[in-house]
Amino acid sequence: MALARSGIELRCQCIDTHSKFIHPKFIQNVNLTPSGPHCKNVEVIATLKDGREVCLDPTAPWVKLIIKAILDKANTKPENVS
């Protein structure tokens, strides 16, 4: 997975995207960069638990589902898990 990386994102960071499903348990965090003057593409970069960074396709349903699942888990506070 090619990832052009500079300190400050002055251009697109993703050259292509990883199409196959990645199980959320392997994902450390997900970084969303809106399109802008620096890059016309919306970029979704997952950092995996093994340290690798992977560009994901922001239009892929499974990517949207993973992001939704991460946010939804915030609603299930660990304390009130009966």
Place this chain on the structure above:
Amino acid sequence: MALARSGIELRCQCIDTHSKFIHPKFIQNVNLTPSGPHCKNVEVIATLKDGREVCLDPTAPWVKLIIKAILDKANTKPENVS
């Protein structure tokens, strides 16, 4: 906005969250960290265009809307804008 930051996230990074709406035009990127052994909270950290990092409430509707808007913009490819 207090943000405890270490190189590798071994603990929670957000001490509290910014409750007021931040317009997407000020947001450089958004980082989502699922809850896990390192931190029981889902953490959403926005990096603003002025370089500041702000912890957002993952359960706040406007935060979810901003994330959805970022992803949805990927569907409107600049080329096919008629």
